[in-house]
Amino acid sequence: SCSSLTFRASHAAKCREGFAKTIQMTSFLPAWVQDSLPDADEVFAYDTVKLVKIKDSRLGLLYCGVQFLVFLYMVVVVFIMNKAYQDTEKSTGWILTKVSKPQVSHLGISWDVYDRVTNPGESGAVFIPTRVLLTRGQTQEDEFCPSPAHPCKAPADCNVGDPKVQKMECTSGFCMRRQWCPAENADWATTETHYLDLDEVDLWFKSYVHYHKFGLDVTTADEKESVKYPQRGANTYSLKDLIRMTNYAPEEFVENGAMMILNALFDCNLDTEQCEVKVETANIDTQTGFNHRVENIYYENGVRKRDMYHMYGIRIATFATGLGGKTSFSQIVLQLSSAIALMGCAEVIADFYLTNYIPESKHYTDQKVTVTSEDA
Numbered sequence: 001s002c003s004s005l006t007f008r009a010s011h012a013a014k015c016r017e018g019f020a021k022t023i024q025m026t027s028f029l030p031a032w033v034q035d036s037l038p039d040a041d042e043v044f045a046y047d048t049v050k051l052v053k054i055k056d057s058r059l060g061l062l063y064c065g066v067q068f069l070v071f072l073y074m075v076v077v078v079f080i081m082n083k084a085y086q087d088t089e090k091s092t093g094w095i096l097t098k099v100s101k102p103q104v105s106h107l108g109i110s111w112d113v114y115d116r117v118t119n120p121g122e123s124g125a126v127f128i129p130t131r132v133l134l135t136r137g138q139t140q141e142d143e144f145c146p147s148p149a150h151p152c153k154a155p156a157d158c159n160v161g162d163p164k165v166q167k168m169e170c171t172s173g174f175c176m177r178r179q180w181c182p183a184e185n186a187d188w189a190t191t192e193t194h195y196l197d198l199d200e201v202d203l204w205f206k207s208y209v210h211y212h213k214f215g216l217d218v219t220t221a222d223e224k225e226s227v228k229y230p231q232r233g234a235n236t237y238s239l240k241d242l243i244r245m246t247n248y249a250p251e252e253f254v255e256n257g258a259m260m261i262l263n264a265l266f267d268c269n270l271d272t273e274q275c276e277v278k279v280e281t282a283n284i285d286t287q288t289g290f291n292h293r294v295e296n297i298y299y300e301n302g303v304r305k306r307d308m309y310h311m312y313g314i315r316i317a318t319f320a321t322g323l324g325g326k327t328s329f330s331q332i333v334l335q336l337s338s339a340i341a342l343m344g345c346a347e348v349i350a351d352f353y354l355t356n357y358i359p360e361s362k363h364y365t366d367q368k369v370t371v372t373s374e375d376a
Contacts, residue, residue, distance in 0.1 A: 052368050058358065059350050066346035074339045085332045086271075086325035093209035093320035095264055096221065097126040100202045100236075105132075105194035116196070118294055122317065127290070128201055128239060129313035130254045134192040136307045137300075138180040145181035146174035184310060196313075198250050201239040202228070205279070207264045209322035218266055218275055218322060229279075237279060239314070246283040256289030257312040263319045270326040281316075290315040 078084045099117045102110045116129050144167055152158050155168045158175035169176040177183075182190040206221040226236040243250050246260065261282050268275040291312040298305055354368075355361050 050368075050370070052364075054354070054364060056358070056360075059354055062353055063346050063350040066349050067343055070339065070342045070345065074335070074342070078335055078339075083325055084335050085327055087213075087328035087331055088323065088325045089211050089213040091209055091211050091322040091324065093207060093218075093266075093322060094124060095208075095262075095318035095320050096206040097316070097318055098204040098206070099126060099128060100204060100226075101200045103129070103196040103198070103201060105196050107192075107194060109194065111194070111196060116311070118292075118311070122315075124319070125315055125317045126203070127292070127311070127313055127315050128198075129196055129311040130198065130257055131312040132194040132196065133184055133186055133310040133312075134194060134307065135182065135184045135190060135310075136192070138182065138306050138308055139303060140180050141303065142178075143181050144169075144176040144178050145183055146171050147177035147179060147183055148174060148185040149183075150175040150177055180306065180308070184308060195254060198239050198243070198253075202226075202236050203239060203242070203316075204236045205262075205264060205318065206235070207266070207277075207320045209266050209320050211268075211270070211322060211324045214270055214324060214326055216270060216324070218268055218324075220277070233277070242279075242281050242316070243314075245279075245281040248283055248286065252286055253289075253314055255312065256286065257291055258286045258314050259284040259288075259290050260314060260316045261319065262316050263321055266320065266322040266324075268322060268324040270324050 099113055102112050103116060104110050111129075111132075116132070118127055147166075150158065150166065151173055152170040152175045153173070155170050158166055158168050158170055160166045165178055167176040182188070184191050186193055204226050206219075206223070208217070208219040208221055210217050220235050223235055227234045229237045229241055240250060242260070242262065243253060248258075252258075261284060263280050265278045265280060266275050267278070289312060291310065294309045294311060296307040296309070298307075355365055358364070
């Protein structure tokens, strides 16, 4: 058997209570009082350990088996799977997004990147239109025209108290209002609707993460060539794939657009300076969606005009998150200390089995506990 168990020689019960009584003992107390106090040798009994070698294969196998399981757990789970020997840091960074390839509308018109991809006013975000309402040649020459934003049934519905802003006139169910004319309305012939194809749009992400604790930078901004997903080390993803990662169909994003977030996760082993990059996307809102307006103002025959582009599309907010680990001597010592402490479980389990389950438990219990006196 490979078991060698440690047992205590004696146990001191009610130590605090006895100690409190004993410290009051003086030579000035009467004899009958001193006789009623507990024996000092009993109160201050010292517990030590002795080794009893029990030749029982059942206990030995149990003891070694538990130690083996602890060893296996520390090696496989702690060191290999969780890499607990490393000091870790979680950091953040930024992403620059480059959109490539034109989009073609259902009318057969090609929209270049510079025509359609605009910054909606947020750093670290990119916007790709799905539906564009185009109203050409709007003028603002002191004229009134029907306003789709102000429906009416009678002229009285158009009374806003200022005839210079809006007349008390209801035309085709809309109030006559001073504005850029003709007004935008997807149902009118003066406004063109363009549905843009999403299948060919690619996004090239250039990321950067800084690990403050280790003083290291990780970046893909210096990569010269595009690597298309799903290839290893991909830095370019199709918009269709990014939408698919949100578990939504592209058709659900067309009418109102959507708000998405994209996170590039850098899982880096800083000992080897190798990183695995994983891109995750999530949908924030498709009900309200996202839209904004871009105007092109120009003069024609001395008349100030504008073309209004009302763009519905997908706004993607991008982030970079870095998870880095580097071998640390203090972490190794900590895990080894935990392993040594866990090894003690084998002795506790074997001792519990010894005293409660095997037929010879009483005999072994008598052997492991020995009470002595100062006269022994």
